[in-house]
Amino acid sequence: MENVLRFGMVGGAVDSFIGNVHRKGATFDDQAQLVAGCFSRNFERTLATGKRWGVAQERLYRSFQEMAEKEAAREDGIDYAIICTPNHSHYAATKAFLEQGIHVVCDKPLTVTVEEAEELVQLAEAKGLLFGVSYAYSQCPAVKQAQLMVRNGDIGQIQVVVAEYPMGWLAAPVELEEGQPMPWRMDPEQSGLSNCVADIGSHVEHTVAYITGLQIEELCARLDYFGGPNRALDTNAHVLLKYGNGGVGNYWCSQVAIGYDNPLRVRIFGTKGTIEWCQEIPNYLLVRKLGEPPQLLARGHSYLYPDAVQMNRLSAGHSEGYFEMFANFYRKYNSALLKHKQGLELTAEDLDFPDGRAGLRGVKFINRCVESSQRGSIWVKFD
Amino acid sequence: MENVLRFGMVGGAVDSFIGNVHRKGATFDDQAQLVAGCFSRNFERTLATGKRWGVAQERLYRSFQEMAEKEAAREDGIDYAIICTPNHSHYAATKAFLEQGIHVVCDKPLTVTVEEAEELVQLAEAKGLLFGVSYAYSQCPAVKQAQLMVRNGDIGQIQVVVAEYPMGWLAAPVELEEGQPMPWRMDPEQSGLSNCVADIGSHVEHTVAYITGLQIEELCARLDYFGGPNRALDTNAHVLLKYGNGGVGNYWCSQVAIGYDNPLRVRIFGTKGTIEWCQEIPNYLLVRKLGEPPQLLARGHSYLYPDAVQMNRLSAGHSEGYFEMFANFYRKYNSALLKHKQGLELTAEDLDFPDGRAGLRGVKFINRCVESSQRGSIWVKFD
Amino acid sequence: MENVLRFGMVGGAVDSFIGNVHRKGATFDDQAQLVAGCFSRNFERTLATGKRWGVAQERLYRSFQEMAEKEAAREDGIDYAIICTPNHSHYAATKAFLEQGIHVVCDKPLTVTVEEAEELVQLAEAKGLLFGVSYAYSQCPAVKQAQLMVRNGDIGQIQVVVAEYPMGWLAAPVELEEGQPMPWRMDPEQSGLSNCVADIGSHVEHTVAYITGLQIEELCARLDYFGGPNRALDTNAHVLLKYGNGGVGNYWCSQVAIGYDNPLRVRIFGTKGTIEWCQEIPNYLLVRKLGEPPQLLARGHSYLYPDAVQMNRLSAGHSEGYFEMFANFYRKYNSALLKHKQGLELTAEDLDFPDGRAGLRGVKFINRCVESSQRGSIWVKFD
């Protein structure tokens, strides 16, 4: 197959949840093939994963450093690397590939510190590499419609944003149980300085930013450690925000909200209307305009903006879900990279996927929230 | 009819929204009759209202002072007065009746200043008068069920409260339009130092307090004046709170949330479960317990606590609405007053209606929010 | 009070569910007063009820015949009688008052046989009496809006109607339990030849007819007796219908649908759009127009038709419920009667409340369903 990209993965062994999602997303539209990997720090698992997914044994590596060097040296080396390890190793792995001139998609949060994220962004830009950060929730037609409505002034000037991401899976101290799928989440060594804000608060920040384009000027955060004894990291956070345009925001994320799974929910209030989207029913967008009855826009209909219709994979009423969000992210990324490889100029629309700068902004958000909370929940400047 | 109380009204002329609701609520269960009134500062309107509602002309008054004095002097004088004027006159009117030894139900917010509210509470207590404050939203069976579930430990210890009251009716500067029903809302002379927090933020505060019993220790508020040019009062507010038990809260109220009518919504997150209630679908309570599927409890079923079943007026599936909330408030108040008149001791359950102390707490909440916001949205102590 | 009607009640003793609802509804807008009654076949209960509700003892009667005669003879006799006894006695009681020239509101189903209903309608018309039948579910602003949308052609020509009324309260043989509130429902002596179709299927028929004005031409019904041993009356029914305009209908009613309370739900499908209403969330109307996103219309907004706005009692977002439906029915009825007493001509709009003809149509519907089912669920003509 011509015009097919080659990618490798760091992390994402065969039994990893997010690794499989990345792989499916990257290959969903037949634009890319998995050809190399360092799927685990345990080489046996890397070998087993490679065998399961049909990766040639010679392209299974013991370390990402080795992988970056050897793949860069091959004529048929990977076009890009996907980094989906725990947070703390994103920085070094991403850097290794960028330095070798290999494009990168990294999972979020991009890094632990702001300095690391800034360095990676500068490195990618200096080398002219396409740097994606996989905030997949924003990559669905309804969110695109929301973004276009804001851009086109359909809801006027934004005054208030209320967004939340309540989950309940850490309501009890499950990190102490054996066989828990993500024990590293509550370990500062691997998660960095935040658990809840880093894991899901960052999705709130990104989704709002992607839809609205608003700049955060200041924020005031309160982080709590509910749900278990002696927890070292946050499991609940409330954040008030002031935006550059004079508007205000209120973000809440929680992992102790019993009975909630993944309802990331964003509400944008403008001078002419209101937009509401929820990740658990991602095919719909609730729109309320001044003086009119609320409307429920559904994916796939021609009353949506053409760019939102175009993202469509299935006819209206057939649910697209989480895999499709990743597939949409990678369709954007792969398409841009294919065009880039042909030497063509990329437009703003080509580059409309979450990138290194979005990743950097996310890391800043996490750090500012932690800083504000530690200093008594005072207001801190964002930049 | 024996065993029927007599009440009079201050405010609530025939074309007033809330006046009619109070009248219907107070008389809904045939426990009380309207017999006197000073329905308006305009005596012609008082006369017309009295005629419409069958009040004898001799008991229609030009001022609440006159009404308080003359009714106190009558053998068949009113048992209690309902005060439903704009905010700024609550204090003087309430005081006038209390001083004459007449029981009072006052609309919320009780007063403009904390000092006024404290004085009224002390006055009522000193005189042994039943002092109700009509926070009616909390007076429905589903909210009672929520309160009982919290009291009985069904959701464990409360860690997080997220509550909101978004409305959209002030999204455009309607106070500048002629014939607007409530122009005084945006007038500091009549509303006091807050519009949005005073009008609806206070309902959020009360409903949470009624259900949870939590004490606010500190709060940090941000008030904004969106929706029109040169607005003198707030139309949007975000409040973070710390409770005495170590939990945290996040309240939001808005009158510029286009497309929202009255969905006061309260979510209580405990260590064992979550409770959620919304005023627009008041007959239901959403309950989520650790490890179980979410449940939708409906008014009228025997799986509710007996005290919640008992508040029932209609069989399950027949909606009870806003009038019934007022009727429930007044059923409690009237029943307590009838018992009190018989010289009987009132139990805590008899007195389980929003009272002067709830009113005082509400005034404090409004004042603390304004103070915090004016000082740069810093944290302020509640008491 | 001038301009206030006087009414009496047959049935509806103090502990009856529907009696209290009728009384509240009739008096809700201060247009009528309860002054006479034969509330029970048990005179002691009638006396107790009269005392509770302030009816003079001389106007409490041992039989409806006595009441009809004596009230007709009084100068201050009742303007109308409300009949809310079990089904089988509707006919005789209604007839007694009509014959005395007293207006009547009768509960539904109007009678047991079609002949009885026809006789009553003819009697009322011959005497020029206002004859209401209290199908209250159709009397709310959202249903009025639906009716006006159909009349104005907003959804084009109606092709399909799908309506249902599932309840669960007879899923177990509760009629065998002591203290059951409505044991007569399953007793053919009192309910007539049908339970489920008569009690709730008739509401489906009426609500559809009220909104659409469609004439039923033929129907095919299947009645079942689920939920208990040896039940003599139906508890579940499916009915297919052909309308005069070429459209088709599908009605379902059930009392063995576990977990359902009262969600009477009507969906009307036209060539230009779809309308949907549900009794349990009665303040909303879901509208879907060809090529547009679905809209949720809410009571109280100015985007509704003026006649629907006018029915409003509370501002948008404050629920109106079941009591208000009865109050709306009686506001129409009382207003028409007051105008009639002044000798004024009544317009079609004045008479837009469920009347004797609606009652007759309902009785026909019940009888046709039973006939079809008994003959093997064949198609039978409606008229």
Added chain:
Amino acid sequence: MENVLRFGMVGGAVDSFIGNVHRKGATFDDQAQLVAGCFSRNFERTLATGKRWGVAQERLYRSFQEMAEKEAAREDGIDYAIICTPNHSHYAATKAFLEQGIHVVCDKPLTVTVEEAEELVQLAEAKGLLFGVSYAYSQCPAVKQAQLMVRNGDIGQIQVVVAEYPMGWLAAPVELEEGQPMPWRMDPEQSGLSNCVADIGSHVEHTVAYITGLQIEELCARLDYFGGPNRALDTNAHVLLKYGNGGVGNYWCSQVAIGYDNPLRVRIFGTKGTIEWCQEIPNYLLVRKLGEPPQLLARGHSYLYPDAVQMNRLSAGHSEGYFEMFANFYRKYNSALLKHKQGLELTAEDLDFPDGRAGLRGVKFINRCVESSQRGSIWVKFD
């Protein structure tokens, strides 16, 4: 890759909606590869499709007959063929492969006539071939949970089934428009004797049968041709049913229900509880048990039956959608076929995917509905 099946496709050219869904579903779990095809009657389109999806040119065929013969002759011939052409050619194509001893998955409805379907089922059974029919809607964890709840008696004996599939895409005569995606739907030459019942009524029938296992004894159907002038095929149908266990059913399908996309919705009413599922929110199951509040079961939680949990691809709250339903169908089918190829005995659970017998039952259902309607909507025997 070992242990990977080889399949070919008949129909499903690159721009076909359902072809792509089948291909993705069959390959989703890396159990099968597309290696041959006759994607279109137009060989140019077959070539283009093969090129796009990486099928070797020598295995692109001009006719399914040629494909069946040549693939049967190859040592590395396909293990199974997927037939996803318009309805009328299912029979011949399926037969061609079965006769060559090649396993088949055919789209629904299986054939036009009952005789054809019976012949195919007998042929497959005689040859010992795995014969799947891709009713994918039933292949999701929530439907599996429903099936297991019924099997385990959780809702008691089933008395009533109410199921519907309303769509709106044929509300206007779109088949007359140029470029319409599925003009053949309204063409009896290609669709067979029914459009609406065949296309979506058959999904209602299958989903109910899959969950409940109920046998249809008799049915009474009314088909209509709404939505356009001189339509030759049905666009709306109501069907009443009697089941072998004494229960009754009511199915409705429509393509003129404006504003509806794909909400196939099934409600099962038993003596102990009620189950409800809707295809547009496929990750949830609403359960109502006698005397308990309704519960909303969500995919991915451990309170579900293990076999439903096991079907899980994503953690709770991350939507699985339409692609996953096909992937689930093919995971079952591929797993069974892989086991079969190893000479192992297949259990009932291995074979728990919609098969030829389900396809035959579906064809019978369509034919019986058409027959009943044509004979005046009388009751007809199912077998």
